[in-house]
Amino acid sequence: EFVRNELYPAFVDMIAWHARGTRYGIKVDSSGLLSSGEQGVQLTWMDAKVGGWVVTPRRGKPVEIQALWYNVLCIMENLAKQFGDQPSQKRYRNMATVASWSFNRLFWNDKAGCLYDVTNGAPPDSSIRPNQILAVSLPYSMLSPERAQAVVAKVQEHLLTPYGLRSLAPGDPQYRGRYTAGPSERDAAYHQGTVWPWLMGPFLTAYIKVNRGSEAARRQAAAWLGPLKDHLGDGGLGHISEILDGDAPQQPRGCIAQAWSVAEVLRAYVEDIQGRRPGSKAQAPSAKG
Template identity: 45%
Template sequence: EINALWYNALRLMQRWLDEASDQSDASRMEHAAECARDAFNRRFWNPDRGHLYDVVDREHGDDPACRPNQLFAISLPHAVLAPMYWRPVLDTVERELVTPVGLRSLSPRHPEYKPTYRGDLLTRDAAYHQGTVWSWLIGPYVDALLRVRGEDGGVRRVLDGLVAHLRENCIGFVSEVFDAEPPFTPGGCVAQAWGVAELLRCLLLTER
């Protein structure tokens, strides 16, 4: 996601410099963005898994963990990921990470996957990024769905679980996290601003 955000920042700078009639610096930003995009697609695509590496060039090699962060390479306004990879990434994310109330932070196939967010602080922290479902990640997932499949892809239905959750736990709000397996017990903050905001944004995006 850091690379995806960096690429977006470069494209935004390019646009703003264009609008300011600074063609020299705009061209420099354009070149930097193209280099970043080319390097990203060359290094992060994992053909063996059909999704993106989580981290590359680590001391012990590239990390093939399947995480939701890769959606930002598709969902941001300027997608750093080449279109030819959008559908396989989305298919993998749907198969391994999507739940009715958000996205798992790690694939269940990973040996360090934690299906529940319970216990003392240390136990919960150990599970926070290792499988626990984050509600706000429904946002980038919906953005990616709309970009890849369009409005006829049943996008609105993926929000049904969180809409139903508004009548549970803290009424009218969205919980921060959920267990990664049914019944997807909510945890963390009972009224998380980014979860509420992303659900509202997605409802507006998919409103007809």
């Protein structure tokens, strides 16, 4: 009753405002995807600025925002169905269908075999970044199994480290492998190669997902968490650092204790490796093989 009477109407209003337009240029455009951004304003988690310099400009349609938007539409369709709101159910289904079609048309980088990071009407940003992993890891994906597998493979090849995912592939001209020196130099490297442990969570979810939850995949995911377990004694005792250097050996940098670093690692371990989700029994991977 609380969800139906209190939360659902608020959710409907939020979706409506995003669709017709709100602050900072946020709106659904003719593609059915969510566009956002204004000059000098950073809206995504890659938000570093040095004075007036936007280090990672992502105006337009960032890939992870589209993945989140699609998931919102699918969740709203399910809620509308559950609450007998048939007009809204149909509306959200249609919005999700259009978004999915546009996403695959605009974001798939056929040459690289992965997703563009941002599209904005100009040539799309082909930087290999970890944001695309959310298009696989979230509950509802717009990608075919083949494309999802390709995204995970590309991220694993270029971005995976023992402590998380790099924020930019090392082969990129903008890559910065060390988070050192003064504030300006550190901000310039913040999302340009530094490793973010929180991204290990969605990566493990995506990896296990494209491997259909196999025991071998869950064992591999558990093994990948080994260095992060050891890291609990490196920076803040019992915690996971905010970031680490992109280049080996990855030295802890930034905050010595970061909530989402811990939260995402725990979530992936419990939900994906152990299989402990609401209404399910735990399926811890065996020690074999």
